[in-house]
Amino acid sequence: QLQLVESGGGLVQPGGSLRLSCTASGFTLDYYTIGWFRQAPGKEREGVSCVRKSDGSTLYADSVKGRFTISRDNAKNTVYLQMNTLKPEDTAIYYCAARIGVIRRCMIPVLYDIWGQGTQVTVSS
16 A cells, blocks of 8 residues: 655644655655645645655745755655745645655645545644
């Protein structure tokens, strides 16, 4: 069974940091493009960041550039999202997703076919 499991969410004060993890089971992340997405209440799911399978190139949403960093550790079959200088507007459920091969426009949710269950991130004082 192909499965992604996110962890690392929680409650943090504005300006704080969290590191989310996305660990795969049943398949090897090396061959996949991985995306991080988030969904706040009443809003559509939006792309946060992604790392392509081909060359490891990354994309970031404008709202998180300079604050979030995506990375992958193939030995641990895990992709991370380091989130710094968190803001209340970053509050959402964060999901990771995978799609085998290369996705050029890797910030589009419908292009992915394996999803994790999500982890809640709340930024509040």
